[in-house]
Amino acid sequence: MCYVQLLHSSRCFDALTRRIFRVSEENRTPLPGSSVAGPATDPQLDAWRDLPIAQQPTWREHPDYSASISELGSRPPLVFAGEVDILRERLAAAAQGKAFLLQGGDCAETFDGATADKISSRVKTILQMAVVLTYGASMPVIKMGRMAGQFAKPRSSNDETRDGVTLPAFRGDIVNGYDFTPESRAHDPKRLVQAYNTSSATLNLIRAFTQGGFADLRSVHSWNAGFMANPAHSAYEQLAGEIDSAIRFMDACGADFEALKRTEFFASHEALLLDYERALTRTDSRTGQPYDTSGHFLWIGERTRQLDHAHVDFLSRVRNPIGVKLGPNTKPEDALELIEKLDPNREPGRLTFITRMGAQNIREKLPNLVEKVTASGAQVLWVTDPMHGNTVTSENGYKTRKFDDVMDEVRGFFEVHDSLGTFPGGLHVEMTGDDVAECLGGADPIRQEQFDDLYESVCDPRLNHKQSLEMAFLVSGALQSRGRR
Ligand code: PEP
Ligand code: MN
8 A cells, every 4th residue: 555654663762662661660559440550561562563554653753752752651541441341331232232332523633623612512412413313223322422532644645745845744633733834744742742631631521511410311402402493404303303202201200310411421533643542551450451541442544454563453452442444445354354353352342343435335345244244253343434435525625525425325334234134333423513514415505615614624524513413313213213113
């Protein structure tokens, strides 16, 4: 693959990193139920350093590199091992058709975008979608943000050229800046610490919102009234009315709404920068096992899932539930080998396959993959990412996706699983709670003329608030009719 940038680590660098990690190993006191201070020390966690690795920044010789890694290593974990274990159980239920995963957020979070308003509207939209999906699926919906760590982006080219000037490509705020200047595009390891700090602030707000009363089922549902007030959404009136009645019925029966004021919410991101992931990997004080405490759920992207490369090796050694993106060229043997490597013990909830085939391909390509995996006896969680196989360029030059293509892939995903008797276990979407114009279409349609004013994404186009809710209503309707069959 021409875009794969292979970097092999030098012995000198490895010795340095190991020394940094040993320093922060001193004076460790196990914290009950959490993790031992400092990065985990099992040498196997560094086996990836001797393997080919794609999509990494070129910053190992940078004067701030060692201090940044060392600082990350001394910071507290962002998530706790116990929470990660709970998520694994929830995902195991989804793999058995007893729960449904909703995973959503920006393609690339930005440091500037980590404001209270933007974070709350994204969490709010995910909660709104989840209520609608819970009703349609009649099963628990696992709520997960592509949030609090989604700062690194794989790129198809190392460079970008504008008007004859070539600079390093933007790789996400954790690596370099978006502005097209040599200073901004230089890879800066101090950004690793800034990403940690921004993730920590984001997660703090998410925890406050979802535990402090904001997630009350009744208010979350009442927010949907704004969406329903738009005549463009009249097709969803019946479903919205049914949810209303269901909540009133629960209220009348004396349901414990105090308990429904809080909800679980998990954080996830693509584990792309192994410098970051390794430094935040800690030993769980209860079990002695390594957990990557940068997020609850981590996934391996389509560009870095090579079996013998660094990403698969590193993630095979941490206890978090792991996702792998699978594109249209995935062979069943690839999937089976990934299962063997990432989930050798066939542990329920450990492995999620996030398929991103494209609406054109899904009905043709997915069946063989699902059939072979199922025949092998493995039980993975199948999730659809209907975004990444449906990216096009608009006539006026923006990277976009058509809402209809996105929905067509979702429908194809359900059709394939229905025909095979397997479980369509979740939805992975790039979305925001704001009124941006990045994806075309929807019932209250976004047109390309709106892009000049309302396109904000620094990477891939996201569904806006209304398009996200519309998707939830459509998927909910599909889940409801499956349940009735
Ligand atoms: C992404 O999720 O933003 C992404 C780059 O996806 P993929 O690895 O599927 O291309
Ligand atoms: Mn993306």
